[in-house]
Amino acid sequence: MSDWLDFFARRMDVALNLLRELVEMESPSTDKAAVDRVVRYVAERARAAGAEVAVIPQERWGDHLLARWGQGEGGFLLLCHLDTVWPVGTLTERPWRVEGERAFGPGIYDDKASAAIILTVLEGLQAMGFPPRYPITVLFNSDEEVGSPSSRPLIEAEAARARVVFCMEPARPDGALKVWRKGTGQYTVTALGRAAHAGADHEKGINAIEELAYQVLRLQRMTDYGAGTTINVGRIEGGTRTNVVPERAQVRVDVRVKTIAEWERISAAIEALTPVLPGARLVVEGRINRPPMEASPLTLEPFRRAQKIAARMGLALTADGTGGASDANFTAAMGVPTLDGLGARGDGAHSGDEYIFIPSLAERAALLATLLIEW
Numbered sequence: 001m002s003d004w005l006d007f008f009a010r011r012m013d014v015a016l017n018l019l020r021e022l023v024e025m026e027s028p029s030t031d032k033a034a035v036d037r038v039v040r041y042v043a044e045r046a047r048a049a050g051a052e053v054a055v056i057p058q059e060r061w062g063d064h065l066l067a068r069w070g071q072g073e074g075g076f077l078l079l080c081h082l083d084t085v086w087p088v089g090t091l092t093e094r095p096w097r098v099e100g101e102r103a104f105g106p107g108i109y110d111d112k113a114s115a116a117i118i119l120t121v122l123e124g125l126q127a128m129g130f131p132p133r134y135p136i137t138v139l140f141n142s143d144e145e146v147g148s149p150s151s152r153p154l155i156e157a158e159a160a161r162a163r164v165v166f167c168m169e170p171a172r173p174d175g176a177l178k179v180w181r182k183g184t185g186q187y188t189v190t191a192l193g194r195a196a197h198a199g200a201d202h203e204k205g206i207n208a209i210e211e212l213a214y215q216v217l218r219l220q221r222m223t224d225y226g227a228g229t230t231i232n233v234g235r236i237e238g239g240t241r242t243n244v245v246p247e248r249a250q251v252r253v254d255v256r257v258k259t260i261a262e263w264e265r266i267s268a269a270i271e272a273l274t275p276v277l278p279g280a281r282l283v284v285e286g287r288i289n290r291p292p293m294e295a296s297p298l299t300l301e302p303f304r305r306a307q308k309i310a311a312r313m314g315l316a317l318t319a320d321g322t323g324g325a326s327d328a329n330f331t332a333a334m335g336v337p338t339l340d341g342l343g344a345r346g347d348g349a350h351s352g353d354e355y356i357f358i359p360s361l362a363e364r365a366a367l368l369a370t371l372l373i374e375w
């Protein structure tokens with residue numbers, strides 16, 4: 001067992017208490033006041049751990065937080081989001097609880113455990129008097145779960161100055177890091193027809209639902225499991241009442257792609273959709289939001305490096321990938337070496353049984369501390 005594992009294992013109570021506090025401050029992306037509260041709390045903790053702290057105010061979304069230990073180019077950039085997908089009040093139904101080695105609570109695994117790990121590590125390094133070898137910047141953002149619309153420029157500006165990005169998203173139960181992630185996009189396809197009385201003037205109408213039905217089939221057929229591409233028409237609405245030929249119908253579509261080539265192919269195909277019924281019109285809106293993070297030297301080299309460092313600590317790190325995107329997709333797309341999935345081990349992100357393995361708090365804290373010292 002490495003010294004750092006031992007060190008953080010002894011500080012487990014502190015880390016777990018901190019995590020409980022973070023989980024009990026509910027912070028859905030869509031509730032600015034709630035997210036801002038957690039941001040202020042984390043800012044205070046980071047300042048106490050010796051960071052220079054800057055809160056970047058936002059109008060619509062929660063504020064973002066930059067915490068820096070050391071100045072200058074070529075440092076580490078750690079990414080961690082403080083927003084969750086859970087509305088305020090979820091905690092009343094599913095309060096914090098510990099069962100054996102597992103801790104439960106809304107947002108615990110995605111991504112509050114990572115905030116607890118980061119703060120525990122930096123408090124630990126400070127207590128042990130370890131000056132960071134390279135400057136460390138932690139960007140805590142507040143809009144990751146809605147696609148990082150307001151934090152993206154900040155993420156990219158910080159990543160451009162960084163030696164490597166450590167994206168503190170959760171790890172699967174076995175602790176595997178993520179060396180690839182699919183790119184994601186959302187589209188809205190609206191069919192416009194012509195309303196008419198379904199009895200008196202049926203032939204004068206252009207049925208928008210009928211038009212959209214053709215497009216739904218076209219969209220669904222773009223799925224190619226072999227290439228890792230999925231298209232999911234996930235929501236549909238349209239029409240008014242049964243005796244009216246519907247004038248308007250709309251679908252919302254989720255797109256996932258594994259490669260840049262597929263990204264280009266699918267965006268072109270969606271934008272090229274044309275109406276089938278004479279006189280009908282189509283409006284296509286949306287785009288691929290997070291580009292795919294392909295398994296490439298940009299993700300594999302940092303992984304191998306981390307694997308070697310972890311092996312010296314007696315930790316066997318494995319690599320994996322996922323269909324979900326994260327802010328690592330942005331930084332890898334810029335050509336910045338990116339290591340993702342350094343958060344706690346657990347499961348059930350975005351589900352009612354979200355949990356973490358409590359011992360992984362110490363394990364991942366020791367891993368992060370060692371990476372920061374030995375990189």
Ligand SMILES: [Zn+2]
Pocket residue numbers: 081110111144169170
């Ligand atoms: Zn997350």
